[in-house]
Amino acid sequence: MSQRSCLSVILAAGEGTRMKSALPKVLHPIAGLPMVAHVVKAAEAAGSGDLALVIGHGADEMRKAAQKFAPNAETFVQEKRLGTAHAVLAARGAISKGYDDILVMFGDTPLIEPEALAVARQKLAEGAAVVVVGFRPPNPTGYGRLIEKGGRLVAIREEKDCSDEEKKIGFCNAGMMAVAGRSALELLDKVGNANAKSEFYLTDIVEIAGAKGLDVVATEASFESALGINNRAELAEAEGIWQARRRREAMLSGVTLIAPETVYFSHDTEIGADTVVEPNVWFGLGVKISTGATIHAFSHMTGATIAENCEVGPFARLRPGTDLRKKAKVGNFCEVKQATVEEGAKVNHLTYIGDARVGAAANIGAGTITCNYDGYSKFFTDIGEGAFVGSNSSLVAPITIGKGSYIASGSVLTESVPDDALAFGRARQKTIPGKGKEIRERFASAAAARKK
Template sequence: MNDLARNRAAIILAAGKGTRMKSDLPKVMHKVAGRPMVDWSIDLARRVGCSRIVVIAHPSQHILIEHVTAILGADCIAYQDPPMGTGHAVRCAEEALEGFEGDLVVLYGDSPLVPAEAIEDLFDSLKGGAAIGVLGFEAEEPGLYGRLITSGSGDLEAIVEAREANPEQLAVRLCNSGVMAGGAKTMFRLLQNVTNENAKGEYYLTDLVALARGEKLTCKAVRCDEEDLIGCDSKADLAEAEAIFQARCRKTMMAEGVTLIAPDTVWFSHDTVLEADVIVEPNVVFGPGVHVHSGAVIRAFSHLEGAKVGPGSSVGPYARLRPGADLSKDVFIGNFVEVKNTHLGEGAKASHLSYLGDGQIGAHVNIGAGTIFCNYDGFLKYQTKIGDGAFIGSNSSLVAPVEIGDGAIVGSGSVVTKDVSSDALAVGRSRQTEYQNWAAKFRERKAAEKASKKKG
């Protein structure tokens, strides 16, 4: 439970160029589980009750700036130009946080898996009397990570960079994640004394620990799992973070009553909701914004995004539900059916090879194989409406805007351009014409032509 008596703020460092991504897209805009990494950090800050959030960006990161502005507003962005280290980046937020009194946490826009519980523990260390709290992890291979040197009482004595550590310090496996918290006034005051007298000529946030200890202030190291603190500097790191998220999500889904027949072949987004007793067959992808209700079956090789699947419904195999697909109870969507921005009423069926876009389909409607909602004229989209109990014959094209009444039947192969009354039969195809013996004469003529070419 948050301590509401003390305000909280977050600074999210996101100005890094991310050259190892080999991409024109700002590093923190790359996605993990269908969500830009910076959004993970913004959501984390919100979940731990931060009333003020400032994202540090570089003025050249136009895509990031527009994205964050749409979420938080322009006054929640501070600029670092040129980048001069993490300490400098935090100082760039000081003006945006003018007048703020409370606790401040520094997060990273390229660390998508940090749990809220870890940040709560960090804030708890401040409640316990620490001036500065640092999030650390026990590394399997500490390598070049900075080491968190603690005392026998558990206080954080120093952060030592690997290149400057002695053998005894290098043996320490508790490593610095970079995530730090403290009272806002204390942190900004200490930052005024940070210098750039180092090999890189940068201002380091980690220097705050030494400065705080120099004033006899208490610092604490808070432990977290190494996987939780993965930072994504490259496409390989992105893939690793994605794998961690997916493995955790699969376990959570199954623990909550979802059946995954081949768990490693099912891919989730950050906001996927599957209720208990949903069955998911192999090789299914859930894009953002999917909610599947209890008793539904998602069959193999289906792709869902921005879709709702009602209880008892069946989707696939090889089906695609695009944003706005809304299936009521006991709807059947079969193989190679695509649904976009269309509501299907209870018991409606589209079993094969159809495109249903921008429509309203009533209860217990049957959509025949090869049916197409012709919803776009090259400029605008239009609605197709089908009443309860209607039957749409195979290979029909419904040219929107058009409305099919309750109980109406559309004959197979029809092109429907006008509204159809309830309980009427609509047939919109040319009259069949038959020419006797034409096919036999055609084959005879063509066979002769082929034979003559072979002789030549």
């Protein structure tokens, strides 16, 4: 089958009014990726070499989004919504190129499994002209039933048209279909609109193909694969299913999730074996974690790279551009952005490191911040290997803290510090005996006077 050419036609023209959103329905994200992009990924994983996106509502927005998740896809606009067969024929220009297999999918089914599509393609390779992907929902009410006789699919019957006996059938239409490229346009062009809505239904090609003596069969996918998204409640349900799949995949690959149901991944999260993730951790887009890391509870990461045996959190925030090298540590209530923390360096408590390099084995004390922004531009802080920055220090960028240097606690530094130097950037302490008592008595007397 790997030698067979395949076009996937993804129908994404629906308005999605029940989402109650200005954003086209299929661009609403699951795990940080538009739901239609999940369908694209499944098609590609099933061996589809080319993609045709049929769009309508929000066409310009759809084209712009598609440049990111399907840059090589052709887009076709369905000007009027006249049914599913009409939508597929909007991509006539692509279908007519002579593919072996044509996959038809909907952009609002983000949980479709590539295996279900691969099985449908295999049936085409074995000689079927039309393959309908079916599923068995817990309650079939409202779904079109797949009517089979002698191992062949003879019709897809909408529930309103089903007999009492047909309504008992639990095998239902999932909406996805595979069609032999040699027959696709001929079958689609024969679909009529003599129905109550005067629409052209893709499902009609089952009976059209059967009447021509072509082989029509059904395959079965999981209920989750067929789950369509029509509103935000269903969007949340699909997110939950996707996350459950990803958590299981992570654990089976050697990652420890102490409370799996509280950990949230993005579609592109990479996480190595022997990493331990404590409860309530959020992995935003672009996070890559090597082996043996420990991610403590309530940490939030986006666009960060974390090397082997690093330690993060609890309550840490890693923002885009964070690069933690081997055995680096970012502790509780710390934030790191656009910065490299080199091997063995420690950023332990209540600290902000932005637009900076923290050299190997350096120690950043509690409450330290890099002052990297003047309201207009960002500036860089370079902290050398083995430097010790005392607690509650402010490093005003641009500035270099030399290797092996020592920064006294409470310092505000505006000038660079050479290697192995000791730097103070604070006022000299002055102690006046008895003055504290005098101040308290003066304040107490003033407060008493105000109460009279």
